[in-house]
Amino acid sequence: MPPTAPITDANPTVEEMQARVARFRSLQPTTDYVDASIPGCERTTYRVLGTPPAAPLAAEGFHLNIVCCEPGKSAPLHNHLTQEVFVALSGRWEVFWGPTGARSVVLEPWDTVAIPPGVSRGFRNIAAEPAYLMGMASGQDPGNINWPAQVRAAPAAAGVALP
Numbered sequence: 001m002p003p004t005a006p007i008t009d010a011n012p013t014v015e016e017m018q019a020r021v022a023r024f025r026s027l028q029p030t031t032d033y034v035d036a037s038i039p040g041c042e043r044t045t046y047r048v049l050g051t052p053p054a055a056p057l058a059a060e061g062f063h064l065n066i067v068c069c070e071p072g073k074s075a076p077l078h079n080h081l082t083q084e085v086f087v088a089l090s091g092r093w094e095v096f097w098g099p100t101g102a103r104s105v106v107l108e109p110w111d112t113v114a115i116p117p118g119v120s121r122g123f124r125n126i127a128a129e130p131a132y133l134m135g136m137a138s139g140q141d142p143g144n145i146n147w148p149a150q151v152r153a154a155p156a157a158a159g160v161a162l163p
Contacts, residue, residue, distance in 0.1 A: 022048050022056045024066070030054065033075075035147065037160045041076050043069040063137045067123075071131075074124035076151045077101040082139035086123060087112045091131020097121045099148065107133075120148060 027046040032054075036043050047055040049064040066089070067075070077096070086095055088107035095113050096104040101122055105113055115121045125131045147162055155162050 020057065027056065027066075030065075034160060034162055035076055035078065035145070035151075035155065037158070038076060038151075038155045039158050040072070040074060040154075042073050043067055043075060061139060063139075065135045067133045067135060068130055069125035069133070071125055071128055075122050076154070077120050077122040077148055078151070079118065079120045079146045079148070080137060080139075081117055081144060082137045083114060083117050084121060084138075085112060085114045085136040087134040087136075089132040089134055091125055091127030091129060093131065093133050094124045094126045095121065096123070100150065 024046070027048065029044045030047050033043075033045055035041055036045070044067070046066045046068075047063075048066060049055055049057045049059040049062055051063075052058050055063070077100075086093070086107065088109050088111050090109055093107045094104050095107060095115075096102075097115060097119050099120060101120065106126065107113060123133060125133075152162055
């Protein structure tokens with residue numbers, strides 16, 4: 001029989017639980033996604049769960065961001081060592097994958113897709129208005145991003161250096 005969590009008398013105070021709430025209106029956009037400087041890839045990313053102080057709420061081996069893009073904007077094809085899950089919160093999103101991003105699915109609000117570790121992936125807002133997407137990544141360091149050669153050419157031409 002697999003182990004189960006013990007039933008305890010744990011009962012945090014409201015104040016203790018308030019310290020574990022990330023209010024969207026209080027989140028500050030992160031500026032460390034260098035690929036957001038690539039023309040056509042401009043987007044606003046809010047870290048919610050992960051490693052403080054970059055994320056307001058600590059989570060071991062679990063990271064959650066909320067992304068907002070204008071119509072037609074995207075995150076370019078990229079790769080992580082981790083699984084990544086996308087949930088459309090509003091609008092319509094094309095999630096693409098593979099060596100050239102030739103395969104895709106469209107997500108509408110509350111649709112979810114899980115991309116396996118090592119598969120190149122990206123996303124694009126295909127709605128007519130700004131839209132929100134939630135991204136979750138597993139692992140200790142999902143920020144180790146890599147981009148295929150065809151993606152690296154665009155930022156170089158725009159004066160953006162990808163690591």
